[in-house]
Amino acid sequence: MERSRLEQRLRQLDEDIAQKQQARGLLAALLGEGSLRAWHQQTNQLAPDAHLDWLRQQGFNEKQALHLKWLSKDMNAHEQYMADFMTVFQNLEHWGPGTDDDSLKALLSLPTEPQSIIDIGCGKGFSTRLLGQHTNAQIVAVDNEQSALDELGERLAEQQLGSRVTLSCASMTELPFSASSFDCVWSEGSAYIMGVEQALTQWRPLLTENGCMVLSDLVWLTDNPSPEALAFWQQEYPDMQRVPKRLAQMRQAGFKVIDHFTLSEQAWLNYYQPLKARVAQLKSSLPDSAAIADIEREITIYERYLSEFAYHMFVLQKGA
Structure with missing residues (x-):
């Protein structure tokens, strides 16, 4: 042979x-x-x-x-x-990076004030409450964590916003709403869970004609990230992209880009400073926790390489 x-x-x-x-x-x-x-x-x-x-x-x-x-x-x-x-996150106010100033900047860039908003992946409702305070819209706040919605409901009652906000414990991938139900889809820091491209496709029909979508997503700021940062985010968020790639996907999905901008450094501090303190508080009682170890690793990547990645806000309008 x-x-x-x-x-x-x-x-x-x-x-x-x-x-x-x-x-x-x-x-x-x-x-x-x-x-x-x-x-x-x-x-x-x-x-x-x-x-x-x-x-x-x-x-x-x-x-x-x-x-x-x-x-x-x-x-x-x-x-x-x-x-x-959940032991780590349950008592934290912020479940992701963000500030009122960044959210307001996105809201003010909309061509018209929305009258019906769905806030998808709202968590404890920082954006929900801001939208309630700065618009007259009817708002549906959606999350699949009931405890977060319960806390949001208490905050809304305190701020006398409960009459304009409906809480919905549902999956972002199977939203129980008919087409053209909202003139604004809002989603800060959560579209990545189901995939940004899939979110654009699945959520677009919820919008009325010329309706708007506002979402934030984690993006690369460099074409040549450090090997440690690249390895971490390839594991945690393999679909992380540069801004031009996301913009192209958004246009391909049938949206006009109204505005886009990088979130401020304060957005990260609001999230990671309390998270780091909470992990330090719990570490001795959970010495072998894989979740604690993963969170600590993420904090380390944030502290070492923040200049290489960022959260980016995208303000979009549904095209014809």
């Missing part, structure tokens, strides 16, 4: 062995004998929609699947991971 044919057969055997080893590793992890983290990361990068569908088929509800997809990435450790994660 010719040497080239033997070499070809050897390569084929090596590929077959590698595939069987991967299959065995996945089966072992599903049986609780190992970690699914690497598999989740790879699948989420190659086929994010299929990844989410697969998680649902395994019996996770939509809320659990989204948390697993973006946070723990390890199904076998998911319950403890999420318990620790």
Whole structure:
């Protein structure tokens, strides 16, 4: 037999062995004998929609699947991971970077004052309350974390805004609203969970003719990020893009770009300073927590490499 044919057969055997080893590793992890983290990361990068569908088929509800997809990435450790994660975040005011000044800048750039707004992924409702204070709109605030909505409801009552705000515990991927229900879709720091392109496509029909969409997203500020920052965000947010790429996707999805700008440094301080203090407070009581370790790693990346990435606000209008 010719040497080239033997070499070809050897390569084929090596590929077959590698595939069987991967299959065995996945089966072992599903049986609780190992970690699914690497598999989740790879699948989420190659086929994010299929990844989410697969998680649902395994019996996770939509809320659990989204948390697993973006946070723990390890199904076998998911319950403890999420318990620790919520222990950290439950008492924090900010669940992501943002300031009233940045949100107001976006609101004031809208061509007309909205009369009906849906705030998707509202969390504890900083943007919801700001929209309530600075518009006369009827607002629907949507999140899949009921505890956050409960706290938002209390704040709205204190500020006498409850009559204009409806709270909805629902999935951002399966919103229970008909087409053309709103003249503004608002989503700060949450569209990435389902994917920005998918959010643009799925949320666009909710808008009335010439309706507007405001969303913020994490973006690269450089074409050559540091290896440590690149490795971290490729794991945590593989679809992170430069601003020109996002703008092109938005236009492709049928939107006109009205304005866009980078969020201020204060937006990050509002989020990371309390988060860092909360982690330090809890670390001794949760010494082996994978969630704590992941959050600490994210804080380190923020402190070392903030000049290489940023949150960016996009103000869009639905085209014809």
